[in-house]
Amino acid sequence: MKKLFAGTALCSLLMAATVVVAQDVKKCATDELIHSIIAKDPSAQAKLDAYEKDVQQRAAILATEQANNATQKTTASKYSIALAFHVVLTQAQLDQIGGTQGLYNRVVSQIEVLNTDFNAQNTDAIPSAFASLKGNPDMSFGLAHTKPDGSGTIGIEILIKPAGFTGYEQTDNSLKRTSAGGLDPWDNSRYLNIWITNITTSSGGEILGYAYNPKLASVMLGDPGLMGVVVDFLAFGKRSSVVQQFFVNADKGRTMVHEFGHFFTLNHIWGNTSVGNGNCNDDDGVDDTPRQSDANQSNCPTFPKASCINANPGEMFMNYMDYVYDACMAMFSKGQVTRMQSEFVTGGGSINLPKNINLFSWPSGVENVSMTNEIDVVPNPSNGIFTITYGNGLKQVTINNMLGQVVKQIPVTNQQSGTMSVNIIDAGKGMYTIQCLYNEGIVSKKVIVQ
Ligand SMILES: [Zn+2]
Numbered sequence: 500m501k502k503l504f505a506g507t508a509l510c511s512l513l514m515a516a517t518v519v520v521a522q523d524v525k526k527c528a529t530d531e532l533i534h535s536i537i538a539k540d541p542s543a544q545a546k547l548d549a550y551e552k553d554v555q556q557r558a559a560i561l562a563t564e565q566a567n568n569a570t571q572k573t574t575a576s577k578y579s580i581a582l583a584f585h586v587v588l589t590q591a592q593l594d595q596i597g598g599t600q601g602l603y604n605r606v607v608s609q610i611e612v613l614n615t616d617f618n619a620q621n622t623d624a625i626p627s628a629f630a631s632l633k634g635n636p637d638m639s640f641g642l643a644h645t646k647p648d649g650s651g652t653i654g655i656e657i658l659i660k661p662a663g664f665t666g667y668e669q670t671d672n673s674l675k676r677t678s679a680g681g682l683d684p685w686d687n688s689r690y691l692n693i694w695i696t697n698i699t700t701s702s703g704g705e706i707l708g709y710a711y712n713p714k715l716a717s718v719m720l721g722d723p724g725l726m727g728v729v730v731d732f733l734a735f736g737k738r739s740s741v742v743q744q745f746f747v748n749a750d751k752g753r754t755m756v757h758e759f760g761h762f763f764t765l766n767h768i769w770g771n772t773s774v775g776n777g778n779c780n781d782d783d784g785v786d787d788t789p790r791q792s793d794a795n796q797s798n799c800p801t802f803p804k805a806s807c808i809n810a811n812p813g814e815m816f817m818n819y820m821d822y823v824y825d826a827c828m829a830m831f832s833k834g835q836v837t838r839m840q841s842e843f844v845t846g847g848g849s850i851n852l853p854k855n856i857n858l859f860s861w862p863s864g865v866e867n868v869s870m871t872n873e874i875d876v877v878p879n880p881s882n883g884i885f886t887i888t889y890g891n892g893l894k895q896v897t898i899n900n901m902l903g904q905v906v907k908q909i910p911v912t913n914q915q916s917g918t919m920s921v922n923i924i925d926a927g928k929g930m931y932t933i934q935c936l937y938n939e940g941i942v943s944k945k946v947i948v949q
Contacts, residue, residue, distance in 0.1 A: 526707055526708075526794070527707060527708055527709055527754075527757060528700070528708070528709040529709045529758075529767075530774075531773070532669060532670065532709055532711075533719070535670065546719050547715075549718075550714055550718055550719070551784060553714075554784070554838060557847060558834075558837050560844075561840060562834075562837045565837065575639075576637050578639070578843060578852075579639045579641065580641075580691050580849075580852045580853055580855075581640075581643040581690050581859060582641065582642055582691050582693060583643050583654055583684070583691070583692050584642070584655040584695060585658070585695070586602060586657045586682075586694075586696070587667075587695070588658075588660065588696060589660045589662055589664050595733070596732055596733070596736075600895060602655070604739070605737075606642070606655055606736065608736045608737040608739060608752065609735050609737065609752050610640055610641065611752075611904065612736075612737050612751065612755070613752070613755060613756060614639050614640060614904065616753075616756045616819065618636070618638070618639065619633060619831075623826075624829065626812075626817070628802075628812040629812075629815055632787050632830070632832045632833055633829075633832070633833070634830070634834070634835060636763075636840065638839075641900075641904070643858045643859065644858065644859055644861045644943075644945075645859075645860065645861065646685065647686045647690075649862050651861045651862055653941055658681070665699055666696055667696050667697070669700060669706050669709050674694055674729065675725060675727070681694075682694070684724055684727055687724070687727065688851045690855075690858065691728070693729075695730060695731075697733075698731045707731050708728065708729055708730040708734060708754045708755065709758065710727070710758040711727060711761075712761065712762055713762075713848035717848075726762075726848075728759060728761075729758075730758060733749075736752060737751050748826065751828075754825070757828075760835070761820075762849075763849065764838055764841070764848070766784055766820070767822075768814075768815060768816075768818045768820040768821045769783070769793050769821070770782050771783075779808070783820070785838055787832045787835075789815055790807040792806040793806065794821060795821050795822055796822040797824075798824070799823055799824050800814070800827075802817075815832065817830060818830060818832065819831055860930060861945040874935050874942050874944055875887070876888075876944055879946050879947060880947035880949045882924065882949070883924030883926070884920065884921070885946060887919050887921060887935070888917075888918045889917065889919070891916050892914050893936070894914065894937065895909065896909040896921070897909075897933075897936070898923055899934065900930075906923050906931060907921065929947075930946070931947075931948065932944070932946075
């Protein structure tokens, strides 16, 4: 990856109005990591080739099955997956993104972006030549509310590192090990694990993220504990204010969309040749994405743009698996979607992930996490109108449904103890999580609307 994703004059108008971190940025280290594994162990190439062949065969079988069994799309997503966020930062780094509250807001906005893009509900422009190729992954994501040990959780764990800590190189897997100063993944057959940290690199520039597909982690690295997604703390979530710090043009949550694509087996759309060494011989293993020689990086190309002969109607640079600005990404292709969904059928690496709906709920009998600051909710169950009694220092109340989507958010300016009446009748019947953000953390309680 030799071209750098830099803040340029092209976006100076935007930059003038927003706070950005204007250093050179490399989009994603996934290929670099795979290449470095093969460089150390040449036998890994055969493992990678076998893995790729296996994925393509399974996707082809699934494509045939789907063509023969076309079913009416329902409103609910077919695959619902519980997320576990592991955040490893210094207090100063956490403060850069607005402290605990800022982190929490970015997590919520990130999940909204994932749920929009992975249900093809985004409205970004797509050239008419590709409009019919936009696929719907049919996946939804939400915060886990039950931990592997059965206790309650908000799905986000935070480890504050000492002030001298800078971050983790993309090759430093101690991020994913509690015993080595990081945070272990939760049972990765049931949770999709995401680490948020400062990704450092000695090769210059800045890495936004990287991902290990489950089988790739198991087969090539021999360590299933490494599977999951890592995203830099300045490249996750969606910008909601001009004063927030983000990497240049990486403020719409698309880094994680891209990394989830890798997690579900997708290659970069130009193949997996390192950026800057482009050729038209390698491919992404997906039939409906036209060949392209190299990444489109640090830009928003104008359609049509072609680099390889017979690559009609041109490059699909608005694909999530290219390197264009977040704002210029718009789609997964149908072929990519089939490939991702083949992870959920027999032989797939994520076959058990969507089978854990219980993880979205609080465990019975557990109503709040380890906080001294109590909250009380009455009546519970309710008809959608209830009263929350809270303690000193309350800053914000957020009510989420069981997929982690925000139903209501109430800022609290007078931070004295008191009560507030909340109405979520419009959200419908079901179970909700009330998350009360205090200065020292979040207290959660479930409420049932019936
Ligand atoms: Zn990538």
